[in-house]
Amino acid sequence: MTLKLRVATHEDLPQLRALMAAAIADLQTQFLSPEQIAASHAIMGLDTQLVDDGTYFVVEEDGVIVGCGGWSRRATLYGGDHSAGRDAALLDPARDPAKVRAMYTDPRHARRGVGRMILAECETAAAAEGFSxxxxxxxxxxxxLYTAAGFVVVEQLEDDRGGVPVPLVRMRKPIP
Incomplete structure (x- = not known):
């Protein structure tokens, strides 16, 4: 399997949305109830601000997108274009952590290094802009995946914006 990472474009959006829907529906079945998975669709998704900012990446295999994710220099921690409470304010690299956002892998490519590849690129890019x-x-x-990549849990919470509480974990990592 030869994986190629590149910056996402607006032309990728239909494929990204389909990949995200499949990942939400399939990869959470061991962790969430069917009701929580349905609620996850209302909470998660693509924030096209990341594509506009050039901080969102896709991983392709033979020209097919098999994973996506990115990082942000903006205050929003998670959620898609449809999510309430988004904040496009720019972060201060000297004070704030960069945000890793919208990580999804095609279920057929899970646990094959796609997520690690994206996380490594996010870390490199955020460090280049002064984030620590x-x-x-x-x-x-x-x-x-995040634990294996060096992130630690700083908060466990539930998001009930989808009508059913969905457990989430806020995690942080220093950039070496």
Whole structure:
């Protein structure tokens, strides 16, 4: 398997939305009830501000997108274009952690290094802009990847904006 990472474009949006829907529906089945998975669709998703900012990446195999994710220099921690409470304020790299955002892997490519590839690129890019820490809001299905990548849990919470409480974990990591 040869994986290629590149910056996402607006032309990728239909494929990204389909990949995200599949990942939410499939990869969380061991961690969430069917009701929580349905609620996750209302909470999670693509924030196109990341694409506009050039901080969102896709991983392709033979020209097919198999994963996506990015980082942000903006205050919003998680959620898609449809999510309430988004904040486009720019972060201060000297004070604030950069945000890792919207990490999704095609279920057929899970646990093959796609997520690690994206996380490494996020870390490198955020460090190049002066950030010394990363922060993310992870799902229970993503927590093992983030823990293996050096993130630690700083808060466990539930988001009930989808009508049913969905457990999430806020995690942080220093950039070495």
């Amino acid at each position: 820490r990363l922060e993310l809001m992870g799902t229970l299905s993503g927590q093992p």
